[in-house]
Amino acid sequence: MAKTWLITGSSRGFGWVLAKAVLEDGDNVVATARRPEQLDDLVRQYGARVRTCALDVTDAAAARAAVELAVEAFGSLDVVVNNAGYAIYAAIEDMPDDVFRAQIETNLFGLVNVTKAALPVLRKQRAGHFIQFSSIGGRVGGTPGLSAYQAAKFAVEGFSEVLNNEVKPLGIKVTIVEPSAFRTDWATRTMPVSEDYERSVGAMIRSR
Incomplete structure (x- = not known):
């Protein structure tokens, strides 16, 4: 039986590759992105087995709507992939507070939002995988x-x-994926580096 996947950050990088692999394997996918038009190629290629929706993972209500879409479209939700994220290179001293907080909001609280949105469904099913x-x-x-x-x-x-x-006693699995360096565009933005940080932060940016 086909499984239903919800994948965040599906428009590029690991999310895009994983969505295509899952669809090629015959499963169903709810693919999300901030700009869902970037997912139109998936719809053209895989038709009714893929649904797309706009999702800013920092929006808890939007996360709940994405989960509801999966259940309404395919009847269940089996796998939730929390992939959305990004980085901006900057020295700690050089990074404005709002830039720092925005990365925490997406990379941590965004994952928390999607996880909490999906938990009631997976708990009721007594099955699922994060x-x-x-x-x-x-x-x-x-x-x-x-x-x-x-x-x-x-x-x-x-x-x-x-x-x-x-959630282990409820039949729900959790897997942590720890990629190393891959050629995805998760960290394409940098901020100006102060002279005193050129030998550390500047050198790291130049080595990418």
């Missing part, structure tokens, strides 16, 4: 310029480990 995209930087950390991103990913790992222990 796939939480973290990063190798969420386990070892220390990369100059990625303070906000890696702080969020460390938190994602702690949150997901607790989640696993809470």
